[in-house]
Amino acid sequence: xxxxxxxxxxxxxxxxxxxxxxxxxxxxxxxxxxxxxxxxxxxxxxxxxxxxxxxxxxxxxxxxxxxxxxxxxxxxxxxxxxxxxxxxxxxxxxxxxxxxxxxxxxxxxxxxxxxxxxxxxxxxxxxxxxxxxxxxxxxxxxxxxxxxxxxxxxxxxxxxxxxxxxxxxxxxxxxxxx
Amino acid sequence: xxxxxxxxxxxxxxxxxxxxxxxxxxxxxxxxxxxxxxxxxxxxxxxxxxxxxxxxxxxxxxxxxxxxxxxxxxxxxxxxxxxxxxxxxxxxxxxxxxxxxxxxxxxxxxxxxxxxxxxxxxxxxxxxxxxxxxxxxxxxxxxxxxxxxxxxxxxxxxxxxxxxxxxxxxxxxxxxxxxxxxxxxxxxxxxxxxxxxxxxxxxxxxxxxxxxxxxxxxxxxxxxxxxxxxxxxxxxxxxxxxxxxxxxxxxxxxxxxxxxxxxxxxxxxxxxxxxxxxxxxxxxxxxxxxxxxxxxxxxxxxxxxxxxxxxxxxxxxxxxxxxxxxxxxxxxxxxxxxx
Numbered sequence: 081x082x083x084x085x086x087x088x089x090x091x092x093x094x095x096x097x098x099x100x101x102x103x104x105x106x107x108x109x110x111x112x113x114x115x116x117x118x119x120x121x122x123x124x125x126x127x128x129x130x131x132x133x134x135x136x137x138x139x140x141x142x143x144x145x146x147x148x149x150x151x152x153x154x155x156x157x158x159x160x161x162x163x164x165x166x167x168x169x170x171x172x173x174x175x176x177x178x179x180x181x182x183x184x185x186x187x188x189x190x191x192x193x194x195x196x197x198x199x200x201x202x203x204x205x206x207x208x209x210x211x212x213x214x215x216x217x218x219x220x221x222x223x224x225x226x227x228x229x230x231x232x233x234x235x236x237x238x239x240x241x242x243x244x245x246x247x248x249x250x251x252x253x254x255x256x257x258x
Numbered sequence: 259x260x261x262x263x264x265x266x267x268x269x270x271x272x273x274x275x276x277x278x279x280x281x282x283x284x285x286x287x288x289x290x291x292x293x294x295x296x297x298x299x300x301x302x303x304x305x306x307x308x309x310x311x312x313x314x315x316x317x318x319x320x321x322x323x324x325x326x327x328x329x330x331x332x333x334x335x336x337x338x339x340x341x342x343x344x345x346x347x348x349x350x351x352x353x354x355x356x357x358x359x360x361x362x363x364x365x366x367x368x369x370x371x372x373x374x375x376x377x378x379x380x381x382x383x384x385x386x387x388x389x390x391x392x393x394x395x396x397x398x399x400x401x402x403x404x405x406x407x408x409x410x411x412x413x414x415x416x417x418x419x420x421x422x423x424x425x426x427x428x429x430x431x432x433x434x435x436x437x438x439x440x441x442x443x444x445x446x447x448x449x450x451x452x453x454x455x456x457x458x459x460x461x462x463x464x465x466x467x468x469x470x471x472x473x474x475x476x477x478x479x480x481x482x483x484x485x486x487x488x489x490x491x492x493x494x495x496x497x498x499x500x501x502x503x504x505x506x507x508x509x510x511x512x513x514x515x516x517x518x519x520x521x522x523x524x525x526x527x528x529x530x531x532x533x534x535x536x537x538x539x540x541x542x543x544x545x546x547x548x549x550x551x552x553x554x555x556x557x558x559x560x561x562x563x564x565x566x567x568x569x570x571x572x573x574x575x576x577x578x579x580x581x582x583x584x585x586x587x588x589x590x591x592x593x594x595x596x597x
Contacts, residue, residue, distance in 0.1 A: 114307075114314065115386025115397050124389055146278035154285065157296075158303065161431065162393050164289025164296040169282035176275060205391075212392045212438075215290060220438055224391035224464055 100251050101143045104132040104243060105152035113159035124228040126235040127204065129156050133171060134200050135243045137178045138186045140251065149175040163215055170207035174200050197240070198233045205229045301426035304397060308429045311385045312399060377495055379413075380404050385429070394437040394464060396420070401428045409493050417499035418487060435500065437462045444500060445488035446470070446479060457488055460500070467504065481505045 108128035129152050136144030153171030157164050178185055178200050188196040205225050213219045289296055304311075330337065366373060382400035400406045402425050412420045412432045420440065424431040433440055440462035445455045456479070459472040473479065483503040489496025 113388065115311065115388040115395075122389075124391055146275045150278045150281060153282065157285075157289075158299055160390055160393065161300060161388055161395050162390060163286075164293060165282060165284075165286030166289075166392075168285050169279075172278055172282045176279070179275075208392070211286065215286075216438060220392055221464055228391045 097251055098143050100246065101132055101136040101140065102148040102151065104136075104246060105129045105144075105148065106155050108132055108239070109152060109155040109159055113156070113161075123231055124224060126232040126239075127156070127167075127201065127228065128232075128235065128239055129153075130171065130174070130201060130204055130232065131197075131236060131239040132243055133175060134178060134197055135240060135247070136251075137175055138182060139247060141179060141182070143251065144175075146172060146175060163212070166208050166211045166215070167204075169211060170204045173207050174204045177203050193240075194233065194236055197236045198229075201229055201232050201236075205232075297424050300431070301424050301429070304429045304431065305401070305426040308385065308397075308399060311397065312383075315383075315385050375495075380406055382406070382430070392438055392464065394434040394440075394462065396432045396434065398422075398430045398432060399428065401426045401430050403427055406430045411487065411494050411498055413498065417501060418494075421494065435460065435462055435468050436464060436466060438464050440468065442494060443488045443490035444470070444485050445496070446473075446503060447484045447486065448480065457490065460485065469506075470503065479503050 106129070108131060112125040112128040133144060133149050133152060137149075149171050150168060153168035154165075156167040156171070160167065185196045185200070205228060209220065209222075209225050365371070380400050382398040382404070384396050385399045386397040388395045388397075398406070398412070406422055406425050408422050408425055410422045411418050412422060418435065420432045420434040420437070421442070422430045423433045435442065440460075442460050444458050444460045446458055448454045448456065456473060456477050458470045460468045461471050462468045470479070470485070481502070481504050485500045485503060487494045487496055487498040487500060
């Protein structure tokens with residue numbers, strides 16, 4: 081019995097740790113969508129939730145599953161106040177692209193890694209733009225979505241460092257057999 | 259890592275992806291068909307987050323005020339002179355308004371006219387603002403408990419800035435006039451031909467200047483024309499000041515002014531006059547035939563003599579620390595929260 085308890089506790093811990101990427105994505109969506117702006121609304125908030133999706137889709141696709149991406153995208157939709165489903169579908173389509181081209185994206189490092197994320201974020205923003213255009217039946221201005229893309233890419237480096245630290249400290253050691 | 263890659267690359271792993279994509283598409287379609295479910299969820303979240311938003315707002319506002327004070331300290335003297343001048347001008351306008359109000363009251367008494375319905379207001383604080391690429395909204399700390407209702411106009415010190423589109427128990431979401439989804443019927447009072455009001459639709463496009471659409475082709479708008487709500491459709495009361503017409507900058511159509519961003523200026527100061535554009539300010543208290551107001555706003559320098567009918571209206575950009583919901587015969591005053 082004692083040995084059973086000992087083995088059950090780490091398993092539960094492993095399952096909790098497996099939720100960390102999802103929780104990071106949800107936290108990113110919440111933080112980015114707090115409707116308080118330090119810059120008075122001059123700059124749109126970054127898509128912080130995309131960073132965990134991109135990062136763990138490359139590093140641990142078994143933890144950042146399509147379903148987790150769907151939940152994160154839905155949270156982004158719910159909190160951002162826009163038409164429902166736009167960011168959800170954009171995130172999922174980006175996930176598809178990154179998952180398909182994982183070899184190419186995962187081999188990037190340094191500035192090229194930032195460019196890789198920029199490409200993924202471009203896909204997300206382009207999807208959202210065309211979905212909005214289809215829903216409202218006219219093309220919105222490009223400048224706001226481009227500024228959102230720029231801010232997201234700008235925030236990628238610090239956000240990726242944070243996500244990387246979380247991965248190495250929490251997720252990484254337990255990655256063998258979850 | 260290799261194990262994980264194998265998991266993701268198995269053919270069966272593609273099945274959830276297809277299902278997830280289908281679910282996402284269903285979400286988009288469901289949101290288009292009936293967004294009420296999502297709106298309720300949003301309002302519950304916002305109501306739940308309201309105390310945190312209010313707590314987060316204070317330090318952000320403090321930092322903004324402190325940063326603003328650093329730059330303003332060098333121009334206090336000029337500001338003081340300008341404010342004194344403006345104060346003197348406003349006092350003259352106030353006298354004009356009192357004279358005109360007395361005259362209107364007298365005419366109404368002579369004609370036994372039915373008085374205009376009283377507009378009640380709820381004062382509320384802006385506790386958050388979302389400026390997303392496809393969305394210009396803000397959150398007020400007044401909800402159903404304060405008799406705020408969807409459709410009510412939201413005003414700050416400069417005029418109407420949006421309308422409520424979602425109300426929770428304690429908070430409301432406001433769709434700004436600059437939002438992509440905002441469309442309201444407006445009335446444009448010509449500054450040249452007094453008494454001729456033009457009906458139009460003001461549509462937001464996520465820029466600081468909403469566009470005036472559906473303007474009759476035979477009408478010529480002039481920079482400086484006053485834009486007010488027309489009240490058509492019965493959703494909004496008529497006559498709420500919105501802004502002034504500025505010439506469209508595209509294709510040599512003139513320049514457009516920019517209202518101050520949120521959180522700056524306390525919501526009471528008008529935006530600076532744009533280069534070649536029109537000045538935003540309160541509408542003249544009288545239409546044609548009234549006493550000439552002192553210190554009339556001169557036609558803006560650089561405005562085109564005959565701009566095309568399609569023009570933009572300044573305003574609609576939220577800047578207020580406080581806003582109030584208004585509606586003819588609507589909610590009663592419940593509480594007053596100063597900025």
